Amino acid sequence: MSMFSTKRFEEEGAVSPYGENGVGTTIIAHGVRVEGDFTSKGDVQIEGDVQGHVETGGMLTVGPQAKLTADVRAESAVIAGSLEGNLTVASHLDLKATAKVVGDVTCETASIESGASLNGKVAIGTASAPKSTAKTRVDRVQVEDEETEQ
Amino acid sequence: MNVGYSYIYDDFLSDRGFEREVAALETKLNTYDLAGRIGRLALFRSPKDLVEGMVKDGTKTLIIVGNDSTLDKVMWFLPDLGITVGYIPLVGPSAIGELFNIPVGVAACEVITSRLVETIDTGKIDDRYFLTEVSVSATLATLDVEGRYRISPTDGGSLFIRNMAAYVKEPILQNEKSTMGLEAIIAAQSSSRRGFPWKRRKNDETRIFFNRGTLFSKDPIEAKVDAHVVSGFRFEVESVKRNFRFITGRGRRLSGVDEPLQTAAKNDTFRSRRKIGMR
Numbered sequence: 001m002s003m004f005s006t007k008r009f010e011e012e013g014a015v016s017p018y019g020e021n022g023v024g025t026t027i028i029a030h031g032v033r034v035e036g037d038f039t040s041k042g043d044v045q046i047e048g049d050v051q052g053h054v055e056t057g058g059m060l061t062v063g064p065q066a067k068l069t070a071d072v073r074a075e076s077a078v079i080a081g082s083l084e085g086n087l088t089v090a091s092h093l094d095l096k097a098t099a100k101v102v103g104d105v106t107c108e109t110a111s112i113e114s115g116a117s118l119n120g121k122v123a124i125g126t127a128s129a130p131k132s133t134a135k136t137r138v139d140r141v142q143v144e145d146e147e148t149e150q
Numbered sequence: 151m152n153v154g155y156s157y158i159y160d161d162f163l164s165d166r167g168f169e170r171e172v173a174a175l176e177t178k179l180n181t182y183d184l185a186g187r188i189g190r191l192a193l194f195r196s197p198k199d200l201v202e203g204m205v206k207d208g209t210k211t212l213i214i215v216g217n218d219s220t221l222d223k224v225m226w227f228l229p230d231l232g233i234t235v236g237y238i239p240l241v242g243p244s245a246i247g248e249l250f251n252i253p254v255g256v257a258a259c260e261v262i263t264s265r266l267v268e269t270i271d272t273g274k275i276d277d278r279y280f281l282t283e284v285s286v287s288a289t290l291a292t293l294d295v296e297g298r299y300r301i302s303p304t305d306g307g308s309l310f311i312r313n314m315a316a317y318v319k320e321p322i323l324q325n326e327k328s329t330m331g332l333e334a335i336i337a338a339q340s341s342s343r344r345g346f347p348w349k350r351r352k353n354d355e356t357r358i359f360f361n362r363g364t365l366f367s368k369d370p371i372e373a374k375v376d377a378h379v380v381s382g383f384r385f386e387v388e389s390v391k392r393n394f395r396f397i398t399g400r401g402r403r404l405s406g407v408d409e410p411l412q413t414a415a416k417n418d419t420f421r422s423r424r425k426i427g428m429r
Contacts, residue, residue: 029356031307031338036299040359048338048356052299 026056030065044074046081060089064098077107086120155186156209158201158224160216163240164190171240171255175215178259186213197224205231211397213262217241222377226278229394236262236397246281251399261399269392273313273332275375275385279394283312284365284387285374291367293334295360303356307338311365311387331361331389362388 025043028034032048043058046066053071054060060074066081073088080096087093089107097115104121112118163172179185187209189200201212201224212228213236214221221237228235239247242254252261272279286309292302293309303309312333336356365371366384373380 025357026359027355027357028301029336029338029354031304032301032336032356033304034299034301038299042359049304 028066030063038070062099064096071103152184152186153208154210155184155213156204156211157186157188157213157215158197158220159188159190160220160223161191161193163216168240174256175238175240175259178256179262182259182263184259184262186211191216191220191223198227201228201231205233209233211236213238215240218244218246219377221246221281225281225376229272229279229390234267234395234397238262249282250396253399262397264397264400266398266400267395268398270394270396271313271331271392272390272394273311274388274390275311275373275380278375278380279390280313280376281394282376283310284385285310286365286371289367289371290369291365291371293336294364294366295334295358296362301334301336301356301358303336303338305339307336309365310335310337311363313389331359331391332363332387334358334360334363360389362386 025045026040028044028046028048028050030047034048034050035052037053038044038050038055040056041058042056043061044054044056045061045063046054046068047063048066050066050068050070052069054068055073056075058075060072060077060079062068062077062079062081062083064080068081068083069085070083071085071087072083074090076091076093077087077089078094078096079087079099079101081098082100084102086103087101087105087107089105091108093105093107093110095101095110095112095116095118097113099113100117102119104123105118106123106126108125110122110124159172162168176185187204187207189204191197191200204212211234212231214224215238217239237246237250237252238258239252239254240256240258244252244254246252247254247258252258272281273284274280275284288306289309290303290306291309292300293311294300312335334357337354338356364384364386365373368383370381370383371385373385
């Protein structure tokens with residue numbers, strides 16, 4: 001049996017700190033504050049407080065307890081917490097039911113759960129040109145609204 | 151005698167209780183034709199002067215003999231000397247030995263004679279190098295990362311800056327990813343109070359990767375660096391890339407020789423010989 005085994009992670013459900021590309025997943029946990037220009041090449045998971053600017057070349061996950069007062073840029077994003085600032089996502093944005101976003105949102109595709117709060121301009125399908133505020137292409141939005149389904 | 155090899159013995163090995171181990175070690179080294187000059191650490195002798203003198207006299211490979219504390223006594227200046235360093239943990243337990251797959255006792259001579267040399271990164275805090283980690287407990291200290299952002303626990307917590315692995319307290323031995331530099335881990339007060347340590351999830355801790363930063367606080371910081379303690383209000387911390395040539399055990403080597411090991415390393419390179427693995 002190899003000394004370097006990944007089986008332990010699978011068995012115990014532990015989270016590996018390293019992503020598929022070998023770049024570590026950055027975690028800002030609850031009870032920690034970050035101020036300034038926070039940049040990362042890998043995935044970023046935020047559960048704490050962040051003020052300033054956040055930029056990642058990977059996936060950004062904002063937990064339900066997180067409070068961001070920041071402009072955010074990410075390759076893809078899952079938002080379940082509070083965000084005050086402009087959000088630019090190159091590919092897919094997922095707003096969870098607990099998300100509260102105050103600011104302009106730009107992304108390529110999006111899914112928004114019922115209950116999510118979004119206050120700002122929304123440009124979907126224009127992530128490659130984030131400065132433009134082109135018309136929203138509603139056909140790409142997957143609104144997972146329980147009431148609508150009924 | 152092999153003129154390229156020199157040995158640093160810790161002070162405690164002069165005790166009669168270790169006569170047998172030292173004799174067995176020297177016999178083994180003679181068998182492998184690895185015997186060399188011996189320097190002994192002592193209370194009022196500068197380890198730095200001793201080692202620098204050896205290097206001046208032609209030492210190319212320095213073997214540290216003792217325990218993890220012995221290595222700690224000389225580690226802070228070794229990377230600057232440009233020599234290859236080996237380690238014989240004659241007395242266990244040895245976290246460093248386990249990290250580098252070096253057995254405790256005379257069996258470590260096998261590692262020395264195999265001479266698998268790995269060039270590794272070291273951490274640097276102010277002007278001192280460290281191999282494993284800097285740990286600060288119960289602190290409100292702030293870490294300024296490369297002048298770009300500042301990170302701090304809001305209600306205090308423990309802060310660890312790891313070059314390679316957790317030291318003695320943690321059950322995890324972690325192989326370094328050499329491209330990553332340093333890894334800062336903050337266990338905030340709120341999360342460190344929650345339940346048993348081994349039941350905590352990995353994402354209860356803040357985890358960032360960086361190459362250079364400044365650790366500072368209004369209150370004095372008492373930081374444990376490898377196995378010694380330093381105190382002050384402000385520390386410059388950085389990762390120094392591939393500046394330390396260290397003789398490692400066969401299972402440790404991750405590049406260049408063994409494809410299965412490389413593959414495993416690409417996946418995830420945590421390893422532990424203890425029963426408790428991840429928290």
